[in-house]
Amino acid sequence: MTVPADKPHLSREHMLALLKQMIRIRRFEEKCAELYTREKIRGFLHLYDGEEAVAVGVIPVLDQRDHIVATYREHGHALVRGVPMTAVMAEMYGKQEGCSRGRGGSMHLFDAATNFHGGNAIVGGGLPLAVGLALAEHMRGGDAVTACFFGEGAVAEGEFHESMNLAALWQLPVLFVCENNLYAMGTALALSESETDIERKAACYRIASEAVDGMDVVAIEAAARRAVHAVRESRKPYFLECRTYRLRAHSMFDAQLYRDKAEVEAWRHKEPIIRFQTWLESNHIIHADDVSRIQAEVDAEITEAVAFAEAGTWEPVGELTRFTYAESAPPPAR
Amino acid sequence: MKQETVKAQMIETTYREAAKEAIRDAIKRDERVFLMGEDVGRYGGCYAVSKGLLAEFGPEKIRDTPLSESGFTGAGIGAAMAGMRPIVEVMTVNFSLLALDQILNTAATVRHMSGNQFGVPVVIRMATGAGRQLAAQHSHSLEGWYAHIPGIKVLAPATLEDARGMLWTALEDPDPVLIFENVMLYNMSGTLAADAGPVDIDKAAVRRPGHDISLITYGGSLWKTLEAATSLAAEGIDAEVIDLRSLRPLDDATIMASVAKTRRAVIVDEGWRSGSLAAEIGMRIVEQAFWELDAPIGRVCSEEVPIPYPRHLENASIPQAPKIVAAAKAVLGRA
Numbered sequence: 261m262t263v264p265a266d267k268p269h270l271s272r273e274h275m276l277a278l279l280k281q282m283i284r285i286r287r288f289e290e291k292c293a294e295l296y297t298r299e300k301i302r303g304f305l306h307l308y309d310g311e312e313a314v315a316v317g318v319i320p321v322l323d324q325r326d327h328i329v330a331t332y333r334e335h336g337h338a339l340v341r342g343v344p345m346t347a348v349m350a351e352m353y354g355k356q357e358g359c360s361r362g363r364g365g366s367m368h369l370f371d372a373a374t375n376f377h378g379g380n381a382i383v384g385g386g387l388p389l390a391v392g393l394a395l396a397e398h399m400r401g402g403d404a405v406t407a408c409f410f411g412e413g414a415v416a417e418g419e420f421h422e423s424m425n426l427a428a429l430w431q432l433p434v435l436f437v438c439e440n441n442l443y444a445m446g447t448a449l450a451l452s453e454s455e456t457d458i459e460r461k462a463a464c465y466r467i468a469s470e471a472v473d474g475m476d477v478v479a480i481e482a483a484a485r486r487a488v489h490a491v492r493e494s495r496k497p498y499f500l501e502c503r504t505y506r507l508r509a510h511s512m513f514d515a516q517l518y519r520d521k522a523e524v525e526a527w528r529h530k531e532p533i534i535r536f537q538t539w540l541e542s543n544h545i546i547h548a549d550d551v552s553r554i555q556a557e558v559d560a561e562i563t564e565a566v567a568f569a570e571a572g573t574w575e576p577v578g579e580l581t582r583f584t585y586a587e588s589a590p591p592p593a594r
Numbered sequence: 595m596k597q598e599t600v601k602a603q604m605i606e607t608t609y610r611e612a613a614k615e616a617i618r619d620a621i622k623r624d625e626r627v628f629l630m631g632e633d634v635g636r637y638g639g640c641y642a643v644s645k646g647l648l649a650e651f652g653p654e655k656i657r658d659t660p661l662s663e664s665g666f667t668g669a670g671i672g673a674a675m676a677g678m679r680p681i682v683e684v685m686t687v688n689f690s691l692l693a694l695d696q697i698l699n700t701a702a703t704v705r706h707m708s709g710n711q712f713g714v715p716v717v718i719r720m721a722t723g724a725g726r727q728l729a730a731q732h733s734h735s736l737e738g739w740y741a742h743i744p745g746i747k748v749l750a751p752a753t754l755e756d757a758r759g760m761l762w763t764a765l766e767d768p769d770p771v772l773i774f775e776n777v778m779l780y781n782m783s784g785t786l787a788a789d790a791g792p793v794d795i796d797k798a799a800v801r802r803p804g805h806d807i808s809l810i811t812y813g814g815s816l817w818k819t820l821e822a823a824t825s826l827a828a829e830g831i832d833a834e835v836i837d838l839r840s841l842r843p844l845d846d847a848t849i850m851a852s853v854a855k856t857r858r859a860v861i862v863d864e865g866w867r868s869g870s871l872a873a874e875i876g877m878r879i880v881e882q883a884f885w886e887l888d889a890p891i892g893r894v895c896s897e898e899v900p901i902p903y904p905r906h907l908e909n910a911s912i913p914q915a916p917k918i919v920a921a922a923k924a925v926l927g928r929a
Contacts (some may be wrong), residue, residue, distance in 0.1 A: 327676070370708035375677065378708060382699045388665045389700060392667025392672020392680075399628070399654060399678060419695070422665025431659065583710040584744050586768035593763050593792040 262428055268481045276543055278477050280554045281320075282533045283313040285336040287558045288345060291566065292335070292352055292366075296512055300353045300569075303365050306333040310475075313532035315340045317480025318407065318500070321488050321500050327393045327406040329386040332367035333381035337409060344369040349565035355572025380568030383444075384417030386410060387436075391423045394432035398495070398532035405491045407435045413444025415461060416452050427497040428465040434497040436467070439476065441506040444519035450492045462499035475532045479539055507531060605788045609703030610780040612754045612790075613643045616761035617681060620789075621651055628664055630657035631683030641686045641721055641780050657857035666797060667693035667718065671701045671770070674716035679765050687736045689859055690788040701770040702703040716771075717764045723776040723864055724912050725812045730900030732840040733908070735864040736775040737813070738871035741841040747771045749795055752779065753847060754786045756839060759793030767795070776814030798845035800852065802836035807922050810875060811862035812838035815913050817866065819862050822918035833922060846878055853883045859919045860892040862913050863899040905918040
């Protein structure tokens with residue numbers, strides 16, 4: 261039996277792969293938080309704890325030729341996309357072996373090899389960029405999709421509305437993925453939006469849309485398959501709202517004065533890894549030793565990544581201004 | 595009309611037409627090039643630079659946009675990152691502030707921040723400057739602000755040759771280039787070689803050689819400065835006029851060579867005085883040519899007010915030839 265392009269393939273291998281990717285992100289970030297307290301990682305550190313199912317559900321559905329634009333909470337997206345964990349961890353350290361030469365840090369992971377167009381730390385700033393990547397594809401007649409991730413906070417930005425309109429008006433192949441975690445830093449959705457049903461905003465731009473349980477990796481993958489298929493076939497944008505929750509603080513400086521511990525605890529019970537793992541175990545698709553094997557593999561990968569970052573080198577200060585501009589000579593007039 | 599315009603290889607044209615020819619030529623040369631912006635197509639361009647190009651190239655290449663400066667400028671940046679060569683037109687520099695996030699936070703940062711993995715070969719053109727009685731939200735000269743930003747290049751074509759020739763070279767540049775076209779120049783007519791083409795974008799030009807004082811300027815102020823130089827010549831003062839052409843990077847070598855020769859300098863800049871490009875140039879002269887100077891450096895900048903609507907107040911707000919003459923004479927001790 262062949263599986264339709266827009267349906268997840270629910271094989272054991274695939275289920276294990278989804279589980280492993282989510283555990284991989286979670287364990288990687290737990291290590292990052294530890295390294296942050298040890299001052300190995302500095303600056304801002306925004307953890308994806310609770311939201312892993314979104315990147316894991318969406319990104320593997322994309323092809324290599326597709327483009328990704330992400331936010332400053334993008335460690336998971338980079339890892340799932342295939343940016344080596346070693347290069348991501350070295351970037352967290354600021355070492356020149358990092359995926360952005362150490363210059364971007366946690367918020368600015370870039371990787372040309374996987375069309376990973378960066379973590380953008382301006383809320384909403386990535387959306388026009390995604391429209392432009394899709395415009396180039398449209399003008400060249402290609403069929404690559406640009407997946408643009410952003411939080412529900414970005415919906416309040418003008419750039420969100422400008423980009424939705426442009427993508428719909430020009431019929432550009434953008435998959436807008438809203439990671440609605442209910443808080444724009446410390447401001448609850450109800451305090452920032454007159455219409456809190458984010459998915460409905462797509463309708464006024466005539467963009468096809470769907471809202472999905474952002475804690476259910478299988479549901480997200482199914483929705484992402486429908487969405488990517490729709491974008492690739494129709495060459496039009498699609499809006500996917502993933503309703504999720506950030507279980508940790510916004511960043512390492514956040515005392516979380518804006519929400520009750522009970523609310524966080526209630527969401528902790530819905531978190532995507534335990535939920536998926538429990539479902540897999542209760543349906544006898546995986547066994548306890550599968551999980552321990554995954555954890556051992558992930559831990560080994562993290563150990564290697566930390567060792568790689570530790571052994572990494574600092575970019576010489578003499579290279580500080582390199583690549584502010586391209587190094588080729590100014591173009592001759594011709 | 596000057597008599598030499600009848601030379602066979604020269605054509606009579608305007609700054610507007612030269613800018614249009616540059617766009618037309620670029621689209622013909624390179625299939626990755628396209629123009630987009632507000633009213634560039636059906637309307638023909640706010641300042642009529644792109645009039646007729648829609649009929650010639652169609653709506654994909656001459657792409658009208660909604661009033662979404664950040665959106666379409668960002669789209670141009672994204673398309674450039676993906677290998678296209680967009681020319682983004684923003685109606686005026688005042689409107690470009692709505693796109694400043696994309697220009698500064700994305701276009702200017704991406705190459706350095708990504709460790710040289712991505713570049714943004716976009717060209718962003720916009721009108722700048724006062725003189726058309728458009729008041730305080732359409733008349734400012736903020737190119738000096740943009741020249742503050744590492745990661746972008748800033749050009750100010752003042753002549754027909756540069757209006758015709760800078761665009762292609764800017765499109766060939768692997769980094770974002772902003773081109774500022776002074777609104778008072780669009781109607782300027784003159785002669786241009788029929789085969790005029792691309793010009794360099796990294797050198798200042800000596801527009802009038804002289805020995806007594808260096809008048810350093812760019813864009814719309816070039817012509818007022820040349821007018822001032824003519825007046826000064828009538829009083830026996832031989833001024834050299836430097837057209838910066840590129841505001842970032844600045845061609846220090848040409849500036850310092852001129853100052854070393856004349857030993858005096860006045861900078862003419864339509865930006866506001868405080869924190870101006872003129873201040874930057876003055877400081878560079880102090881750093882690099884202090885011991886060549888025979889007198890303090892002078893400046894003629896815009897008055898520190900929002901540009902007002904009435905003609906007489908608008909004129910009083912920005913550099914004019916008599917002010918430049920007075921500033922030059924003050925530096926020469928001939929006030």
